[in-house]
Amino acid sequence: MSKTPSFNLDSCKKLTVQWVSFHATLQRCNLLAEHQNTVVSLSRLGTREALMVVTINVALRARIADVLDKHPDGLSVDRLAEAVNLDKSKITRALRTLCLMGCFKEVERDVFANTRLSLILKSTNNTGCFAELHSRDVPTYAGVLYESMVDEEFSHSHELDKAPRVLAFRKEGMKGNYWEMINDDDEKREAFHRAMLGHNEMMGASAVLHHYPWDNISSVVDIGSGIGTFSTPLAKMFPHLRITNQDLPEVLLEAQNAWEKNAPEALLDGRVEFVPINFFEDVPVVGKDVYYLRNIIHNWQDRDATTILRNIRKVMGPNSRVLIHDCVLLRTVREPGIGTDGLSVAPEPMLPNFGAGTNRSYQMDMSMWLVLNSKERTLDELKILGASVGLVLTQVYDLVETMVMDFRIAQN
16 A cells, blocks of 8 residues: 655745745734825735736737747847737837746846746646636636626625626626536636646645545545546555546546546556536435545535535445545634634734735635635635535644645534
8 A cells, every 4th residue: 555655744834934924024014004105005016916917918828938948048029029929019018027026037138038937837837827817817807896796686696607707708798607618618628627737736735645644545536526636646646546536527538538648557457437427416426435625615605515515425424524625714803712723823913814924815715706706715614514414524634725624424
């Protein structure tokens, strides 16, 4: 049986400590500064970030990093503009804006080269694919956020087809929710799956492979498995596991191709199976040890998330468990019992959730709202979801930017 490889989660936490320290300093500055200046600075910060988003989108869509990758010593803006068919003066202004953040560098006047950051924007990079998906569409949805909150039809709805995204596209004469869009478009569906690979790399989601006791179980069902972002490396690291991938039929067709390319030995050994499912209407395969959901529950409002969990509960054995792997929102207010759940708490005067140091979870929460009218949840909210279908939270695995919640059948 495979032994869990070593993985230095402490180094990941050290990077997070540095990030948190930076934002703790920012929070102290905001407390001490003139309030008017702080508000204006924050609004300018939002503008700066928005400009970075759109200039990164230019670089991604023009494949600038791909072109510069062939010229490691730099390429003149004249030749670069010709290669990507964009105006020279405009592309220069966009690149100089990105150079401020270390994304590309001007090695001499009007000559640009890649940096470690800009290499992520290459078309072959999964994280770059996630950045393109986010930078192209999310700003459009954000532009109608307030309007969606006051619109009579959208304001009090938590339905998928009342997301700000739908309102933004309706203005352009387009219809359909997000899942319908990617299911009907092979190119967009492939881009989505690659973006999810990039997102998981960015969030360090693979830490679950190293910090959950996989040696002690024998079977895993990956629900909403996609093309095998989680289950493929799991099968490679723990060859004793029997793995079931469950997703929509059209997704599983792509998944089988991905497995044949990335882990053919698991297919040849018969350790992996593909079973179609609509997790709102069907139950998963029966009686497995682990039912794993990564980035699934956060896609759906409470009613739909409860339906998914209830269908899993119907097929669980006495020793089965449900693993929910998502971002978890930590509250900004100090409440009685804070910290007793084993989660880290920042010292005063910082916000208990480390303030802006945890902004990526809140950014993800906003993205869920804009695109799907769904949300990231607090630990208490996840406990309530579990309890509503007869599950109880038994352990939390804190993986720095995401958490794995281990739910078991509640004993009356």
